[in-house]
Amino acid sequence: MLSKDGVLYGAGVLVAPAGHGVHVLTCAHVVAAALGLPGPGRQTGMEGPGGLLPDGGLLVDLPGRAWSAVVRLVPGGWFPPPPLDRVVPGQELADCGDLAVLAPHGDSPRLRPQEAPLPLAECGPADERRVAIIGYPRGSPAGLIATARVTGRGGPCPEWVQLDGVRMTGAVVERGFSGAAVWDPAIRRVIGLVTAAAKDRTVKVAWMLPMEAAARLWPPLSGALRAPAPRPCSPPSxxxxxxxxxxxxxxxxxxxxxxxxxxxxxxxxxxxxxxxxxxxxxxxxxxxxxxxxxxxxxxxxxxxxxxxxxxxxxxxxxxxxxxxxxxxxxxxxxxxx
Structure with missing residues (x-):
């Protein structure tokens, strides 16, 4: 996810729900930061179904694939982030998933088959499975890979799922990973979207919005979630x-x-x-x-x-x-x- 002058602010996930065409999922805070919107939650002027992004203000790029597009906010596709540094008594957090749904302008170049969206699935129970995440921190335009374990629900938002880093060395989820796909290699599906990380990098804790929660926020996405078919196998020789x-x-x-x-x-x-x-x-x-x-x-x-x-x-x-x-x-x- 790039600002109009090419500064990298985060990642996103290409999706193609049946009957809705190609869209991009990313974090609301990534969009707001790329546009330089004010406010602690960067929500000013963008809340509710009527909130719109300024045209031409945000770009989506596939690194190294010679494809980019100007994107716009889909009506009803804005869900602001929860407060990360303070608690507001009585505030409802159920819809604060930190999600933005974007669509390329009509004159955007078509995606080639090798650039098709990745398959999606529900995250399901937090069962300690290992996942992989490609983020784009500054200085790494081609991306860095972090590995994590799906631990449990909680954190700043009731819908979020905690990710614990598993490596003593290597990349950690940090600034530039927001909006990145969480890939489950066992089922070969994207199961979530990175939303936040602990400020202390030594803690190695981050959070994601699971795909089933994203589909509850933006219902058209539910048509793109596919459960992996069971794969028969034989015991090891x-x-x-x-x-x-x-x-x-x-x-x-x-x-x-x-x-x-x-x-x-x-x-x-x-x-x-x-x-x-x-x-x-x-x-x-x-x-x-x-x-x-x-x-x-x-x-x-x-x-x-x-x-x-x-x-x-x-x-x-x-x-x-x-x-x-x-x-x-x-x-x-x-x-x-």
């Missing part, structure tokens, strides 16, 4: 179990006691099906097989490795192997992959 066991042994927090602590992190329904083995590799292979055979077992293993590994490189490598060889949430074990 003996070779894949061996590969995953090797990767798990490389994680210091798991290998130091031959996976016993990892085993204790699993649900009882999975844990009791893990036989004891004197050799570390066979013990971890047994853990993998038990998780693959139980509904939800692979998701439980994924959460346990993520929690014990603390975002380390060996843990990330083990999670990558696990994602490749083990069923994801919603997949049916025992069927052909």
């Amino acid at each position: 003996m070779e894949e179990s061996y590969e995953l066991a090797e990767a798990l042994l490389d994680v210091p927090q798991i290998g130091h006691d031959s996976g016993r602590l990892l085993r204790r992190q699993l649900p009882a329904a999975v844990r009791r099906n893990v036989p004891d083995h004197p050799w570390p590799r066979q013990q971890l292979q047994a853990v993998v097989q038990a998780c693959a055979e139980q509904p939800g077992g692979c998701a439980a293993l994924r959460a346990a490795v993520d929690g014990l590994g603390g975002g380390s490189a060996p843990a990330a490598a083990a999670l990558a192997v696990l994602a490749r060889v083990c069923c994801s949430d919603g997949e049916a074990p025992g069927e052909p992959r």
Whole structure:
């Protein structure tokens, strides 16, 4: 999202609800900042269905794709941000989602197939899943990637969902990430829109507006939300179990006691099906097989490795192997992959 003089203020998400054409979702505070609107909430003159943006004041650009467009505010598409630094007694916050719905002017260039909007889905329960976010802080016009875990609802707005950073190093959600898509790699869908981040960057806490909340604010969006189809899969082969066991042994927090602590992190329904083995590799292979055979077992293993590994490189490598060889949430074990 750019001001008319090309200054970068944040990100946005291309969407195409059926029958409504291409639109852009971003944060209301990004739009207000790009236009230099006054006021602590930058809401002056823009509240209610009659609020309009000055024509020609805001640009949308796809980095490196040779496509940009002047955008306008859609009537009924403005939902101001909640107060971040103060509490107003008795104020209703349900509609303060920090959302702006924009549409390109009619003479904007057409999007090519490779620039089509990403698929969208509801966020659903905050279940500690890992997500990826591409933001555009100053000095990074091509974007930086941050990773986070979906933690729970709360923060400045009742509709928002908290995102906790998972890496000790690397990008954190900061200024320039507002309006960015929150991508769930497990279901290959955008599940939310980044709205705010804690001022203290060492805290690594941010928030997003989940897509189902955005659809409640702007109902046409509901037609673009698609639940991912369950993907059948088969349990990992003996070779894949061996590969995953090797990767798990490389994680210091798991290998130091031959996976016993990892085993204790699993649900009882999975844990009791893990036989004891004197050799570390066979013990971890047994853990993998038990998780693959139980509904939800692979998701439980994924959460346990993520929690014990603390975002380390060996843990990330083990999670990558696990994602490749083990069923994801919603997949049916025992069927052909």
